[in-house]
Amino acid sequence: MRDLNLSLNQTQRVRLEAALHELQSLVPAAASAAAVTVADTIPVNQEDNILKYISLSQENTIKEDTISLFVCADGLVWCRGHGTSDQDGEVVATLCGVVERVNKLVYVRTLRARYKPEVGDIIVGRVIERRRTAVDELNMRSIFVENDVICVSTILALSVEVDNCFIFCFSDFKSVFAYVVVLTHADTLRVINHQAEVRGFQHDGSLHLQARSEKYGKVHASSATLPVTFNVQFPTSLDITGYATVPLYHYQSVPFYASNLAFMNCKNVLLQLERGQLLTVPPYLVKRKKQHFHHLAQYDVDLILGCNGFIWVGEHVLVGENVKTTEDQQKYEADNFTPLETRKHICRLANAIRVLSALGFTLTVELIIETAEASVSSNVEVNDMLGAEFYVQTAEREAKRRAALLRKKNGGR
Amino acid sequence: MVGLSEGEKHFIRGGIAQDIRTDGRKRLQFRALSVETGVIPQANGSARVRLGATEIIASVKAELGKPSILHPDKGKVSIFVDCSPTAEPTFEGRGSEELSTELAVALQRCLLGGKSGAGAAIDLSSLIVVDGKVCWDLYIDGLVVSSDGNLLDALAAAIKVALSDTGIPKVNVSLSAANDEEPEVDVSDEEFLQFDTSSVPVIITLTKVGRHYIVDATSEEESQMSSAVSVSVNRHGQICGLTKRGGAGLDPSVIFDMISVAKHVSQQFIGVLDSEIAAAEAEADE
Numbered sequence: 040m041r042d043l044n045l046s047l048n049q050t051q052r053v054r055l056e057a058a059l060h061e062l063q064s065l066v067p068a069a070a071s072a073a074a075v076t077v078a079d080t081i082p083v084n085q086e087d088n089i090l091k092y093i094s095l096s097q098e099n100t101i102k103e104d105t106i107s108l109f110v111c112a113d114g115l116v117w118c119r120g121h122g123t124s125d126q127d128g129e130v131v132a133t134l135c136g137v138v139e140r141v142n143k144l145v146y147v148r149t150l151r152a153r154y155k156p157e158v159g160d161i162i163v164g165r166v167i168e169r170r171r172t173a174v175d176e177l178n179m180r181s182i183f184v185e186n187d188v189i190c191v192s193t194i195l196a197l198s199v200e201v202d203n204c205f206i207f208c209f210s211d212f213k214s215v216f217a218y219v220v221v222l223t224h225a226d227t228l229r230v231i232n233h234q235a236e237v238r239g240f241q242h243d244g245s246l247h248l249q250a251r252s253e254k255y256g257k258v259h260a261s262s263a264t265l266p267v268t269f270n271v272q273f274p275t276s277l278d279i280t281g282y283a284t285v286p287l288y289h290y291q292s293v294p295f296y297a298s299n300l301a302f303m304n305c306k307n308v309l310l311q312l313e314r315g316q317l318l319t320v321p322p323y324l325v326k327r328k329k330q331h332f333h334h335l336a337q338y339d340v341d342l343i344l345g346c347n348g349f350i351w352v353g354e355h356v357l358v359g360e361n362v363k364t365t366e367d368q369q370k371y372e373a374d375n376f377t378p379l380e381t382r383k384h385i386c387r388l389a390n391a392i393r394v395l396s397a398l399g400f401t402l403t404v405e406l407i408i409e410t411a412e413a414s415v416s417s418n419v420e421v422n423d424m425l426g427a428e429f430y431v432q433t434a435e436r437e438a439k440r441r442a443a444l445l446r447k448k449n450g451g452r
Numbered sequence: 453m454v455g456l457s458e459g460e461k462h463f464i465r466g467g468i469a470q471d472i473r474t475d476g477r478k479r480l481q482f483r484a485l486s487v488e489t490g491v492i493p494q495a496n497g498s499a500r501v502r503l504g505a506t507e508i509i510a511s512v513k514a515e516l517g518k519p520s521i522l523h524p525d526k527g528k529v530s531i532f533v534d535c536s537p538t539a540e541p542t543f544e545g546r547g548s549e550e551l552s553t554e555l556a557v558a559l560q561r562c563l564l565g566g567k568s569g570a571g572a573a574i575d576l577s578s579l580i581v582v583d584g585k586v587c588w589d590l591y592i593d594g595l596v597v598s599s600d601g602n603l604l605d606a607l608a609a610a611i612k613v614a615l616s617d618t619g620i621p622k623v624n625v626s627l628s629a630a631n632d633e634e635p636e637v638d639v640s641d642e643e644f645l646q647f648d649t650s651s652v653p654v655i656i657t658l659t660k661v662g663r664h665y666i667v668d669a670t671s672e673e674e675s676q677m678s679s680a681v682s683v684s685v686n687r688h689g690q691i692c693g694l695t696k697r698g699g700a701g702l703d704p705s706v707i708f709d710m711i712s713v714a715k716h717v718s719q720q721f722i723g724v725l726d727s728e729i730a731a732a733e734a735e736a737d738e
Contacts (some may be wrong), residue, residue, distance in 0.1 A: 083684065203529070314459050314462055314463045314466070315459065315460070315463055316474050376466030376470060377466050377470075379470055382466070382467060382472050386467075386473075386475065386476040389474065389475070390476055392477060393475070421472065421475075422475055422476035422478075422481065423476075424476065425475060425476075426483065426484065
């Protein structure tokens with residue numbers, strides 16, 4: 040997210056510095072002890088080691104990550120991970136960050152790390168590319184990499200150009216469920232709605248999906264909400280970049296337009312995120328929580344915090360809704376604009392997210408809502424939320440909140 | 453720009469129609485403007501202007517040169533625009549040539565006036581040192597560092613600020629030179645003449661999306677535009693240049709309406725820009 044360029048006048052600058060200073064002082068001292076900057080020596084504790092001598096000629100590089108063995112002056116072995124290098128027999132940091140030790144691995148974890156996807160993450164992504172698989176009749180739009188982040192794509196778009204379609208929202212389950220939609224060329228689309236669990240990542244950045252069981256792969260063709268019949272696949276393992284190992288059956292091709300996409304009647308329904316905006320924030324501001332997909336009922340707005348830093352704020356989409364047909368697509372226009380109130384809420388929340396990310400605060404739903412509410416109560420115009428005054432006020436408010444939290448914690452002990 | 457989904461596009465169009473854009477602005481509101489002067493010390497004048505996420509750096513360099521034979525009493529000004537690949541990956545190499553030339557031509561039209569130099573933003577006669585022999589050549593360069601829509605407006609604003617920051621060194625001409633010889637000029641390092649930029653116009657681009665026009669479009673909004681009209685207006689409300697982009701045809705009445713809206717908005721924008729320039733100068737003096 041680009042920073043807001045603000046011209047603060049003198050008093051605002053003073054207030055902002057005071058607030059930031061207070062926030063910094065609230066951080067427990069122990070955390071800063073582990074912090075290192077470039078060229079700091081990392082204390083490698085010799086006693087922790089189990090003696091294991093490895094000759095210097097053996098260089099073990101594990102995976103493509105540069106993990107190399109570091110032999111201390113007295114022959115004890117430590118694994119040197121990211122962000123370290125050895126100089127004159129000492130482990131020296133090459134990055135600014137926090138020193139982490141895992142068993143015998145020492146590495147420096149930067150605070151502003153790139154997003155590393157993990158199984159179970161909820162991410163929001165934009166479909167940008169298709170990859171052809173060996174299954175020729177089907178162009179699988181499956182996994183793509185956007186901004187070097189692994190995103191699982193799904194739905195798609197228009198009947199003719201399946202281009203930039205939107206985001207996808209994962210369910211809040213432990214695994215990343217994805218809908219893999221398979222398309223063919225322009226006029227005829229065959230849709231496979233397929234629920235898969237991420238089994239792992241491959242080296243080139245693609246996801247390895249696995250269908251759980253028959254129940255998940257099957258589509259209720261009889262359901263009234265599904266205007267299209269589906270091509271059902273029950274692979275035991277579907278390697279997207281490779282080949283589908285299973286015979287296709289039940290197959291019918293129907294002229295189909297993307298707006299006709301139907302949703303499966305089951306829990307992990309994919310939501311095609313329609314009206315709203317996508318915001319980008321630095322990924323380290325979104326921590327992994329239990330729930331990433333929030334429906335803010337009081338505003339009728341969906342807020343999805345993707346772990347990759349993409350945040351979707353938009354109109355609420357009902358699960359299982361039958362999406363409009365093509366004839367309605369023309370009506371999609373003027374009559375169907377988002378209602379004004381909802382739009383105001385969406386803009387407020389979006390601006391709250393922008394301000395919070397510019398300030399560098401971890402984004403949680405509560406904080407976002409609180410910021411948006413505060414803007415309403417202090418009568419700040421929606422676009423003034425991006426102004427200097429609100430910026431400073433938000434920083435002050437956050438400092439107060441954290442101080443109060445700390446006091447409560449300390450007082451409670 | 454990766455591209456937007458249908459839903460997002462619809463949302464943007466709806467926002468413009470309902471007068472609440474994605475960041476809460478009204479249709480005729482500019483983004484936050486921030487101005488810095490003197491960013492390039494080697495140039496005679498420079499400025500960096502940020503309009504939201506769009507960032508432009510403009511620099512003015514003055515060199516002594518010979519005036520053209522057709523206009524021996526006027527100096528020369530040339531404007532170049534370069535789009536840096538940091539703004540968009542597609543700008544790498546020759547990718548930005550088309551856009552840069554388009555922007556440069558539009559700026560030249562608005563700021564420089566016709567071939568005779570009349571009506572230019574900068575009074576070219578003030579650039580002359582010795583009639584027919586020596587004049588100042590101004591090279592104005594605009595660099596697009598970060599692009600989030602509305603490049604033309606930001607470029608014009610940056611050029612205006614850079615010009616206000618420009619100091620042309622004073623030249624002492626030795627009077628003893630003969631008529632057909634090259635006169636000796638002594639460029640002083642100390643004294644500078646500031647430009648009077650009160651007559652430099654600003655450019656307001658009105659982007660038409662659906663049935664409404666917006667000012668200061670972000671690149672997402674620009675992707676939805678049907679056409680855009682850039683009007684260059686000076687402090688007195690006079691139009692100094694007009695450019696229309698975009699494939700859709702416009703009814704003449706719409707053009708007139710857009711021009712009047714642009715005039716109205718430009719007065720506000722000029723006010724904001726002038727106060728920012730004054731603030732930047734005050735800071736520079738500190």
